[in-house]
Amino acid sequence: MTENLALGAMLFGTAQDEHRSFEILDRFVDAGGVWIDTANCYAFWADPTGFGGKSEEMIGRWLARRPGVRDRVRISTKVGCEPTEAGRFPETAEGLSAAAVKSGIEDSLRRLGTDHVELCWAHMPDPGTPLEETVGAFGDLVSAGTVGRLGCSNYPVWQVDRARRIARDHGGAxxxxxxxxxxxxxxxxxxxxxxxxxxxxxxxxxxxxxEHHPDMELWAYTPLLSGGYTRADKPLPQEYDHPGTVRRLAVLDEIAAETGTNRNRVVLAWLTGGNPAATPIVGVSSVEQLDEAFAGVAMELTGDQRERLDSAV
Structure with a gap:
């Protein structure tokens, strides 16, 4: 069982049809994968309707056609970013009011065809809702048994800490x-x-x-920069255009040559073996890419290799 890799299902049901989505999901489970990561808004920007839900629906159909597989996987989904009007994101995002959180997870469970998810995330901060209300609403999901654990995505650190303090002060999750x-x-x-x-x-x-809160996990999305490490047709985002990138890529290539692998595998090994260790969320379009991701998280870097990677700036 591989718990330190999550399958990103963002484009299931939109860019990836049922055949390809099922093929990837089947391979993921057969290879020992556990976590499937999605969101109620995936992928509204890729759907003609302008709304999300297709990813969760695809996962739900797959679960329904694979008796017993629900007990072998853990589902991670998010609420807060689904637009309430097509073509007007983020200004019409559903937000994280108590009502939005409750209806969001209810709709997600219906699409997924399950009565619970193992992890639910606040997808992005909602400045229009008091943090106390959001924290209480998520805590209620855990109390109701529809959600196992809680996470937050795209939050500033101060707000993460404040939310945790609010939950602790009120005795909630x-x-x-x-x-x-x-x-x-x-x-x-x-x-x-x-x-x-x-x-x-x-x-x-x-x-x-x-590092100072070991009870907290780090999940990493876009860990391979959408192919930017290995594909000439996928240029790196502009924020990586600086001399430090040249030096880091040079060391990355050295380690890849030493290990007989490639940049992607070394990056995944670096993420999963770090402090704090990260769970990479990989979105793939083929089973071959998925197999490479499994190989990457199974790979262990030596202390010397990690030191060289970390010290390149």
Whole structure:
């Protein structure tokens, strides 16, 4: 069983049809994969209707046609970003009011065809709703048994800590995981990452917080920069255009040559073996890409290799 790798299901039901989605899901489970990550808004930008839900529906159909497989997987979904009007995101995002959280997870469970999910995330901060209301609403999901654990995605560190304190003070369940964009390359200082959320990229402050709160997990989305490490037709985002990237890629290539692998596998090994260790969320379009991801998280770097990777700046 491989618990330190999550399958990203963002494009299931839109860019990836049922045949390809089922093929990837089957291979994931057969290879020992456990976590499937989705969201109620996936993927509204890729669907003609302008609304999400297709990813969860695809997973739900797969679960229904694979008797017994629900007991072998854990589902991670998110609420808060589904637009209430097509073509007007983020200004019409559903948000994280108590009513939105409750209806969001109810709709997710219906699409997934299950009575619970193992992990539910607040997809992005909702400045229009008091944090106390959001925290209480998520805690109610755990109390009701429809959600096992809670996480927050794209949140600033101060808000993560405050939310956890609110939950603790009220005796409710709090966030035990953060999900942000995280990879080996480091963005140029003082640049706004090209991810769509203001606080979406992991910072030193996030890592420092997690190092001192071992009960918190880090999940990393877009860990392979959408093919940017290995594909000439997938240029790196502009925030990585600086001399430090050249030096980091050079060391990455050295380690890949030493291990007989490639950049992607080394990056995944670096993420899963770090402090804090990260769970990469990989979105793949083929079983071959999935097999490579499994090989990457199974790979162990030596102390010397990790030191060389970390010290390249």
């Amino acid at each position: 709090g966030f035990t995981a953060v999900q942000q964009q995280h990879t080996y390359l480091q963005p140029r200082p003082a640049t706004r990452p090209s991810v769509s959320h203001r606080f979406g990229a992991v910072s030193d402050e996030v890592l420092h917080y997690l």
